[in-house]
Amino acid sequence: MTAIILRSSSAMTDLSRQRLERDPVLGLEEWLWCFDFTNPACNPTTATTPANGTEFVNLARDFDLPETLAPVGTLRNAGGTITQSASREGLIFPSGTKDVTDFFEIGGSYMDFSTDNDDYLAIVWDEQPLSGFNTANYQPILWDTSNNANTASLWIDSGLGGEAVRGVLGTGATSLAAIAPDRLGQGEPRQIAFARIGTTGYLYVNGKLVGTNA
Secondary structure, eight states: OOOOOOOOSSOOOOTTSOSOOOOTTSOTTTOOOOOOTTOTTTOOOOOSSOOTTOEEOOOSBOSSSTTSBOOOEEEEETTOOOEEOGGGOOEEOOSSSOOSSEEEEOSTTOOOOOTTSOOEEEEEEEOOOSSSSOOSSOOEEEESSSSOTTTOSSEEEOOGGGOSOEEEEEOSSOEEEEEOOTTTTTTSOEEEEEEEETTEEEEEETTEEEEEOO
16 A cells, blocks of 8 residues: 655645545445544534534545535434544544444445445554553444444454454454554554455555454
């Protein structure tokens, strides 16, 4: 996996201009979701505690109607545990186990990424601190189910003890994980990517393949 960053020599001040666009290598039917919590074109609020039900603009195009944007994402923050850094510098999720009421929802309560459906690539950016994080449980980062990784077919978490990022494929009764080395990329912004091709999961951190479930 190769990442390319193009940096403008001057500031972009037109908020109507989208900073993230579809990679042309991905077909119109492939790109489903793209959210940048730091981008005003996606994130409508600067509130320290964003309101429950806040809708975030999906920066991907709708694959049925490519002239329009795809469905929004909704912040479920009923308990007020998700906060935000000043000036939209990022959403901050609680350090404990997954809160069943507070999360960022895409695609409704369930999306089917099982192995008899299309292959996928999911990419998230996070910044996990070097201390003060959950050390007792697997902290979900991205998932497609409301219970656990055994039944999920798309699941990225911080690993037991919060030190080894995992990409997980669920089989229904158990799960198979691709695991990164301990603390890889921790303490600074990092890119985590998890791809499923057939029944094999591939985990990347900062563009480098770091583990598979094979």
